[in-house]
Amino acid sequence: MTLAQEIMELARWAPSGDNTQVWRFEFLAANRVRVHGRDTAEELVVFDWGGIPSLLSMGCLIETAVQAATLQGCRVDVNWLPDPGPHRYLFDLAFRHDTGIAPSPLAVGITTRSVQRASLSRRALRADEKQALVAAAGEFQLIWLEGKQRAATARLNYNFAQPRLTMPESFHALSSAIDPDPHARYSHDRMPAGCFPLDPLSRRLMLWALQSWPRLHSLNTLFGTALTRLQLDLLPGLRCAAHMALIAPRLPCTRADHVASGRAFQRVWLTAEQLGLRLQPEYTPVEFCRHVHHGLTITKIASIQNRIERLAADYAKLLAPIPEQRCLMLLRLGEGPAAPARSLRLSLADLTVLSSSSSLKGNS
Numbered sequence: 001m002t003l004a005q006e007i008m009e010l011a012r013w014a015p016s017g018d019n020t021q022v023w024r025f026e027f028l029a030a031n032r033v034r035v036h037g038r039d040t041a042e043e044l045v046v047f048d049w050g051g052i053p054s055l056l057s058m059g060c061l062i063e064t065a066v067q068a069a070t071l072q073g074c075r076v077d078v079n080w081l082p083d084p085g086p087h088r089y090l091f092d093l094a095f096r097h098d099t100g101i102a103p104s105p106l107a108v109g110i111t112t113r114s115v116q117r118a119s120l121s122r123r124a125l126r127a128d129e130k131q132a133l134v135a136a137a138g139e140f141q142l143i144w145l146e147g148k149q150r151a152a153t154a155r156l157n158y159n160f161a162q163p164r165l166t167m168p169e170s171f172h173a174l175s176s177a178i179d180p181d182p183h184a185r186y187s188h189d190r191m192p193a194g195c196f197p198l199d200p201l202s203r204r205l206m207l208w209a210l211q212s213w214p215r216l217h218s219l220n221t222l223f224g225t226a227l228t229r230l231q232l233d234l235l236p237g238l239r240c241a242a243h244m245a246l247i248a249p250r251l252p253c254t255r256a257d258h259v260a261s262g263r264a265f266q267r268v269w270l271t272a273e274q275l276g277l278r279l280q281p282e283y284t285p286v287e288f289c290r291h292v293h294h295g296l297t298i299t300k301i302a303s304i305q306n307r308i309e310r311l312a313a314d315y316a317k318l319l320a321p322i323p324e325q326r327c328l329m330l331l332r333l334g335e336g337p338a339a340p341a342r343s344l345r346l347s348l349a350d351l352t353v354l355s356s357s358s359s360l361k362g363n364s
C-alpha cells in the first residue's frame with residue numbers, strides 16, 4: 001500500500017450521516033488522494049438540506065485523515081477544487097512528512113469509535129473529562145445539558161421523533177438507511193437493525209413497516225409511535241451522563257464553516273472515545289429547526305409542520321441565550337460498553353475510483 005492508501009484505509013472509518021460514506025477516493029500519487037464527495041440533498045431532501053450534514057461528514061473525514069496521518073509522521077494539506085457538478089465536491093489531501101508531527105493519541109480510537117444508541121451510565125461527567133472535551137472542540141463551545149436539562153433534552157428528542165417517524169417525507173431516508181435483516185449486527189453501507197435499542201418484536205415490526213410507506217403509515221395509525229420513541233429516544237435520553245450541544249463560534253454559513261464544524265465534531269468524538277465515553281449524535285432537532293428558522297416547509301402534512309414549529313421554540317428555549325442556529329450538533333454521552341452492533345464501512349477497494357469520470361458512477 002502507498003502512504004496515501006495506508007492513511008485512507010484508516011480515514012474511511014470516519015462517521016457519516018446514516019453511514020452514507022459520501023466519498024470516493026482517487027489515488028493520484030503515493031502521497032496524494034483526490035476525494036470525490038457528494039451530498040444526498042436530492043435523495044434525502046429535508047434530511048440533507050443544503051448538503052450541510054454531508055459537509056459535516058466530509059469534515060469528519062478530513063479530521064480522521066489528519067489524525068491517521070500523524071501515525072505516519074505526516075501533516076495534511078487540504079486543497080478544495082471547483083465543484084464538478086451540483087451536489088458534487090472535490091478536494092485533494094496531500095500528505096507530507098514532518099518531523100514535528102507526533103502520533104496523535106486520538107488516532108487509536110478511529111476504528112473503535114462507534115455510535116452507542118442504548119442506555120449509558122448516569123455518572124456525572126468529571127471536570128477533567130469536560131476539560132478534555134472542551135479542549136478538543138477548540139474554538140467551538142460545548143454546552144452541558146445535565147440534571148433537569150438532561151430530562152428536557154430527552155423529552156425534546158422524544159417529541160421530535162414523532163414527526164420524524166410519521167411524516168411521509170421521512171420514509172425514503174428511514175427505509176434506505178436501515179439494513180432489512182433483523183439479525184444483522186453489522187452493515188458495510190447502512191445501519192444494522194441491531195444497533196437500535198428496541199425489543200425484538202418492535203424491531204421486527206419496524207423492519208416490516210420500512211418495506212413500504214403504506215405499511216409504516218398503517219402501523220403508526222394502529223399502534224402509534226410512543227413505544228418506539230420510548231425505547232429509542234426517551235429512555236436512552238434519560239439514561240446518560242449528559243447531553244451536549246456543540247456550538248459554532250459564529251453562525252455557520254459557508255462550506256468552510258460546515259467542514260470546520262465536522263472536524264471539531266470528530267475531534268470531540270475521538271476524545272470521548274479516548275476517555276472511555278460513548279456518544280450518540282441527536283441530529284433531528286438541529287436539522288428540523290434549521291428548516292423552521294429559514295421558513296421552509298418540512299412536510300406537506302400541516303398538523304405535523306405546526307407541531308415541528310412548536311417544538312422548534314422548545315429547542316430554542318433549551319439553548320437560550322445562545323441562538324439555536326449556532327448549534328451544529330446535539331449529542332448524548334456517558335460511560336458504557338461498546339455497542340454490540342455497529343455500522344462497518346465499504347472496503348478501501350470499493351471506495352476507490354480510477355478516474356474522475358468513473359467516480360460519478362461509483363459514488364451513487
Ligand SMILES: Cc1cc2nc3c(=O)[nH]c(=O)nc-3n(C[C@H](O)[C@H](O)[C@H](O)COP(=O)(O)O)c2cc1C
Pocket residue numbers: 015016017018019020053054056057060113114115117190191280281282283284342343344
Ligand atoms: C452529520 C451526522 C449526523 C448524524 N446523526 C445521527 C443521529 O441523529 N442519530 C444517530 O443515532 N446517529 C447519527 N449519526 C451517526 C451515524 O449514523 C454513524 O456515524 C454512522 O452510521 C456510522 O456508524 P458508526 O459511527 O457507529 O461507525 C450522525 C452522523 C453524522 C456524521
